[in-house]
Amino acid sequence: MRHARYLIGAVTACSVVSGMATAPAFAADSDSAAENSAAENYVALGDSYASGTGTRDYFEDSGDCLRSPRAYPQLWADSHDVASFEFAACSGAVTDDVNSSQLGSLSEDTTLVTISIGGNDVGFVDVITSCVAGTDEGCDNAVKDATGKAQNELPDKLDTTYANIRAAAPNADVVVLGYPRINEMGDCGIPFYSEYKRQRINEGADELASVISERASAAGFSFADARDAFSGHGVCASDEWINGPSNPIQESFHPDVDGHANAYLPTLNSVTG
Secondary structure, eight states: OTTGGGHHHHHHHTTTOOOOOOOOEEEOOHHHHHHOTTOEEEEEEESHHHHTTTSSOOOGGGGGGOOOTTSHHHHHHHTSOEEEEEEOOOTTOOHHHIIIIIGGGOOTTOOEEEEEOOTTTTTHHHHHHHHHHSOHHHHHHHHHHHHHHHHHTHHHHHHHHHHHHHHHOTTOEEEEEOOOOOBOOSOOOSTTOOHHHHHHHHHHHHHHHHHHHHHHHHTTOEEEOOHHHHTTOSBTSSSOSBOOSOSSGGGTTSBOHHHIIIIIHHHHHHHHO
16 A cells, blocks of 8 residues: 555654744735624634645645645635634644744634644654554553643643633634544554554544543533544545555645545534534
Protein backbone atom coordinates (compact mmCIF):
# COMPACT_ATOMS: atom_id res chain seq x y z
CA MET A 1 0.00 0.00 0.00
CA ARG A 2 0.98 3.64 -0.37
CA HIS A 3 1.75 3.96 3.35
CA ALA A 4 4.79 1.70 3.45
CA ARG A 5 7.23 3.79 1.47
CA TYR A 6 6.49 6.85 3.60
CA LEU A 7 6.89 5.19 7.01
CA ILE A 8 10.26 6.72 7.85
CA GLY A 9 9.13 10.11 6.63
CA ALA A 10 6.00 9.92 8.76
CA VAL A 11 8.02 9.35 11.91
CA THR A 12 10.06 12.43 11.04
CA ALA A 13 6.84 14.31 10.43
CA CYS A 14 5.81 13.83 14.00
CA SER A 15 8.61 16.15 15.08
CA VAL A 16 7.77 18.97 12.71
CA VAL A 17 4.00 19.41 13.10
CA SER A 18 4.37 22.75 14.82
CA GLY A 19 4.50 26.44 14.15
CA MET A 20 2.71 29.71 14.68
CA ALA A 21 1.86 32.70 12.52
CA THR A 22 -0.28 35.77 12.62
CA ALA A 23 -3.85 34.90 11.63
CA PRO A 24 -5.36 36.66 8.61
CA ALA A 25 -8.88 38.01 8.64
CA PHE A 26 -11.40 37.07 5.97
CA ALA A 27 -14.27 39.56 6.16
CA ALA A 28 -17.46 39.43 4.15
CA ASP A 29 -18.70 42.51 2.32
CA SER A 30 -19.70 45.12 4.92
CA ASP A 31 -22.88 46.06 3.04
CA SER A 32 -24.05 42.45 3.17
CA ALA A 33 -23.36 42.33 6.89
CA ALA A 34 -25.34 45.49 7.46
CA GLU A 35 -28.28 44.10 5.50
CA ASN A 36 -28.47 40.99 7.66
CA SER A 37 -27.96 41.55 11.37
CA ALA A 38 -28.10 37.79 11.98
CA ALA A 39 -24.87 37.21 10.07
CA GLU A 40 -22.18 35.62 12.21
CA ASN A 41 -18.90 37.18 13.26
CA TYR A 42 -16.97 33.92 13.33
CA VAL A 43 -13.49 33.18 14.71
CA ALA A 44 -11.80 29.77 14.37
CA LEU A 45 -9.16 28.89 16.96
CA GLY A 46 -7.03 25.82 17.59
CA ASP A 47 -4.35 23.51 16.27
CA SER A 48 -3.66 21.54 13.08
CA TYR A 49 -6.98 19.69 13.23
CA ALA A 50 -8.69 23.07 12.95
CA SER A 51 -6.22 24.70 10.55
CA GLY A 52 -6.63 21.92 8.00
CA THR A 53 -3.19 20.35 8.01
CA GLY A 54 -3.61 17.14 6.04
CA THR A 55 -5.66 18.59 3.19
CA ARG A 56 -2.59 19.42 1.06
CA ASP A 57 -4.01 22.82 0.11
CA TYR A 58 -3.03 25.92 2.11
CA PHE A 59 -3.40 29.68 1.98
CA GLU A 60 -0.07 31.09 0.85
CA ASP A 61 -0.03 33.69 3.61
CA SER A 62 -0.63 31.16 6.40
CA GLY A 63 3.00 30.04 6.53
CA ASP A 64 3.77 27.23 8.97
CA CYS A 65 0.25 27.47 10.41
CA LEU A 66 -0.96 25.58 7.32
CA ARG A 67 -4.46 27.05 7.18
CA SER A 68 -6.49 25.46 4.44
CA PRO A 69 -9.40 26.64 2.30
CA ARG A 70 -10.64 23.05 2.73
CA ALA A 71 -10.55 23.03 6.52
CA TYR A 72 -13.84 22.80 8.37
CA PRO A 73 -13.77 26.43 9.62
CA GLN A 74 -13.40 27.82 6.11
CA LEU A 75 -16.00 25.38 4.77
CA TRP A 76 -18.45 26.49 7.47
CA ALA A 77 -17.81 30.17 6.74
CA ASP A 78 -18.29 29.57 3.02
CA SER A 79 -21.63 27.83 3.51
CA HIS A 80 -23.25 30.11 6.13
CA ASP A 81 -24.30 33.71 6.54
CA VAL A 82 -21.06 35.24 7.79
CA ALA A 83 -20.39 38.94 8.30
CA SER A 84 -16.75 38.34 9.20
CA PHE A 85 -14.43 35.38 9.53
CA GLU A 86 -11.03 35.26 11.21
CA PHE A 87 -9.04 32.06 10.81
CA ALA A 88 -6.61 32.02 13.73
CA ALA A 89 -5.99 28.27 14.11
CA CYS A 90 -2.38 27.21 13.67
CA SER A 91 -0.70 23.86 13.13
CA GLY A 92 1.18 22.70 16.21
CA ALA A 93 -0.66 24.95 18.64
CA VAL A 94 -1.05 24.07 22.30
CA THR A 95 -3.31 25.82 24.79
CA ASP A 96 -0.58 28.33 25.66
CA ASP A 97 -0.39 29.35 22.00
CA VAL A 98 -4.13 29.94 21.87
CA ASN A 99 -3.90 32.13 24.95
CA SER A 100 -0.87 34.08 23.77
CA SER A 101 -1.43 34.38 20.02
CA GLN A 102 -5.00 33.63 18.97
CA LEU A 103 -7.35 35.39 21.37
CA GLY A 104 -6.65 38.78 19.81
CA SER A 105 -9.07 37.79 17.05
CA LEU A 106 -11.96 37.82 19.57
CA SER A 107 -14.09 40.76 20.66
CA GLU A 108 -17.49 41.66 22.06
CA ASP A 109 -18.78 41.54 18.49
CA THR A 110 -17.75 37.91 18.00
CA THR A 111 -20.85 35.72 17.80
CA LEU A 112 -19.35 32.28 17.07
CA VAL A 113 -16.08 30.66 18.13
CA THR A 114 -14.88 27.18 17.24
CA ILE A 115 -11.82 25.51 18.72
CA SER A 116 -9.96 22.21 18.47
CA ILE A 117 -7.17 22.07 21.05
CA GLY A 118 -5.54 19.75 23.57
CA GLY A 119 -4.00 17.00 21.46
CA ASN A 120 -0.55 18.57 21.39
CA ASP A 121 -0.73 19.37 25.10
CA VAL A 122 -0.90 15.67 25.93
CA GLY A 123 1.78 14.60 23.44
CA PHE A 124 0.12 13.63 20.16
CA VAL A 125 3.51 13.69 18.41
CA ASP A 126 5.13 11.37 20.96
CA VAL A 127 2.27 8.89 20.78
CA ILE A 128 2.29 8.66 16.99
CA THR A 129 6.09 8.42 16.86
CA SER A 130 6.22 5.66 19.49
CA CYS A 131 3.37 3.69 17.99
CA VAL A 132 4.43 3.86 14.35
CA ALA A 133 8.14 3.29 14.89
CA GLY A 134 8.32 1.41 18.19
CA THR A 135 7.13 -1.74 19.87
CA ASP A 136 3.70 -2.54 21.23
CA GLU A 137 5.07 -1.94 24.72
CA GLY A 138 6.53 1.43 23.72
CA CYS A 139 3.22 2.44 22.20
CA ASP A 140 1.35 1.37 25.32
CA ASN A 141 3.67 3.43 27.51
CA ALA A 142 3.28 6.49 25.27
CA VAL A 143 -0.51 6.24 25.41
CA LYS A 144 -0.40 5.79 29.19
CA ASP A 145 1.74 8.92 29.49
CA ALA A 146 -0.62 10.91 27.26
CA THR A 147 -3.65 9.65 29.19
CA GLY A 148 -2.04 10.73 32.44
CA LYS A 149 -1.48 14.21 31.05
CA ALA A 150 -5.07 14.31 29.80
CA GLN A 151 -6.39 13.43 33.23
CA ASN A 152 -4.01 15.40 35.42
CA GLU A 153 -2.71 18.39 33.45
CA LEU A 154 -5.08 19.14 30.59
CA PRO A 155 -8.21 20.05 32.62
CA ASP A 156 -6.58 23.13 34.17
CA LYS A 157 -5.14 24.18 30.82
CA LEU A 158 -8.52 23.87 29.13
CA ASP A 159 -10.28 25.67 31.98
CA THR A 160 -7.88 28.60 31.65
CA THR A 161 -8.18 28.68 27.87
CA TYR A 162 -11.96 28.46 27.89
CA ALA A 163 -12.21 31.18 30.54
CA ASN A 164 -10.00 33.44 28.44
CA ILE A 165 -12.14 32.80 25.38
CA ARG A 166 -15.28 33.70 27.30
CA ALA A 167 -13.66 36.88 28.66
CA ALA A 168 -12.52 37.96 25.19
CA ALA A 169 -15.79 37.03 23.45
CA PRO A 170 -18.52 37.44 26.07
CA ASN A 171 -21.39 37.30 23.55
CA ALA A 172 -20.23 34.36 21.46
CA ASP A 173 -21.51 30.83 21.16
CA VAL A 174 -18.46 28.58 21.56
CA VAL A 175 -18.24 25.14 19.98
CA VAL A 176 -15.41 22.81 21.00
CA LEU A 177 -14.73 20.18 18.34
CA GLY A 178 -13.21 16.93 19.53
CA TYR A 179 -10.69 14.66 17.84
CA PRO A 180 -11.55 11.48 15.92
CA ARG A 181 -10.41 7.96 16.64
CA ILE A 182 -7.50 7.84 14.22
CA ASN A 183 -7.42 4.17 13.29
CA GLU A 184 -9.48 1.29 11.94
CA MET A 185 -8.82 -2.35 12.78
CA GLY A 186 -8.21 -5.20 10.33
CA ASP A 187 -5.62 -5.53 7.60
CA CYS A 188 -3.26 -2.61 7.21
CA GLY A 189 -0.36 -1.92 4.88
CA ILE A 190 1.71 0.02 7.40
CA PRO A 191 4.60 -2.20 8.57
CA PHE A 192 4.57 -3.02 12.30
CA TYR A 193 1.46 -0.89 12.89
CA SER A 194 -0.32 -3.63 14.78
CA GLU A 195 -3.97 -3.77 15.76
CA TYR A 196 -2.85 -3.46 19.37
CA LYS A 197 -1.10 -0.16 18.66
CA ARG A 198 -4.05 1.15 16.69
CA GLN A 199 -6.49 0.17 19.43
CA ARG A 200 -4.37 1.82 22.14
CA ILE A 201 -4.25 5.09 20.17
CA ASN A 202 -8.03 4.96 19.77
CA GLU A 203 -8.46 4.33 23.49
CA GLY A 204 -6.31 7.39 24.16
CA ALA A 205 -8.53 9.41 21.82
CA ASP A 206 -11.58 8.31 23.79
CA GLU A 207 -10.01 9.44 27.04
CA LEU A 208 -9.08 12.78 25.48
CA ALA A 209 -12.64 13.24 24.22
CA SER A 210 -13.99 12.55 27.70
CA VAL A 211 -11.78 15.20 29.29
CA ILE A 212 -12.41 17.83 26.61
CA SER A 213 -16.16 17.23 26.66
CA GLU A 214 -16.31 17.55 30.44
CA ARG A 215 -14.34 20.80 30.56
CA ALA A 216 -16.30 22.29 27.64
CA SER A 217 -19.55 21.54 29.46
CA ALA A 218 -18.20 23.07 32.66
CA ALA A 219 -17.40 26.25 30.72
CA GLY A 220 -20.89 26.39 29.25
CA PHE A 221 -19.62 25.58 25.74
CA SER A 222 -21.00 23.07 23.25
CA PHE A 223 -18.98 19.93 22.53
CA ALA A 224 -19.12 18.57 18.99
CA ASP A 225 -17.95 14.94 19.06
CA ALA A 226 -16.38 13.93 15.75
CA ARG A 227 -15.71 10.27 16.53
CA ASP A 228 -18.86 8.77 15.04
CA ALA A 229 -18.59 10.93 11.91
CA PHE A 230 -15.12 9.51 11.18
CA SER A 231 -16.07 5.92 12.05
CA GLY A 232 -15.03 3.51 9.32
CA HIS A 233 -12.76 6.06 7.67
CA GLY A 234 -9.67 6.12 9.87
CA VAL A 235 -6.13 5.08 9.02
CA CYS A 236 -6.10 1.56 7.50
CA ALA A 237 -9.69 1.84 6.23
CA SER A 238 -10.45 1.10 2.58
CA ASP A 239 -11.74 4.68 2.31
CA GLU A 240 -9.50 6.77 4.54
CA TRP A 241 -10.51 10.25 5.65
CA ILE A 242 -7.42 10.45 7.87
CA ASN A 243 -3.98 10.24 6.28
CA GLY A 244 -1.62 7.48 7.28
CA PRO A 245 2.13 7.95 6.72
CA SER A 246 2.23 10.43 3.85
CA ASN A 247 4.35 12.50 1.56
CA PRO A 248 4.80 15.40 2.30
CA ILE A 249 5.42 14.20 5.83
CA GLN A 250 3.42 17.06 7.41
CA GLU A 251 0.19 15.50 6.11
CA SER A 252 0.55 12.33 8.19
CA PHE A 253 -2.14 11.34 10.70
CA HIS A 254 -4.40 14.32 9.99
CA PRO A 255 -7.85 14.48 8.39
CA ASP A 256 -7.81 14.90 4.63
CA VAL A 257 -10.21 16.85 2.41
CA ASP A 258 -12.94 14.24 2.88
CA GLY A 259 -12.40 14.22 6.62
CA HIS A 260 -13.11 17.93 6.86
CA ALA A 261 -15.97 18.01 4.34
CA ASN A 262 -17.69 14.73 5.24
CA ALA A 263 -16.98 14.43 8.97
CA TYR A 264 -15.90 17.65 10.67
CA LEU A 265 -18.23 20.01 8.80
CA PRO A 266 -21.37 17.90 9.42
CA THR A 267 -20.32 17.53 13.05
CA LEU A 268 -20.11 21.30 13.42
CA ASN A 269 -23.36 21.78 11.51
CA SER A 270 -25.09 19.42 13.93
CA VAL A 271 -24.49 22.00 16.65
CA THR A 272 -24.80 25.29 14.77
CA GLY A 273 -27.36 24.36 12.11
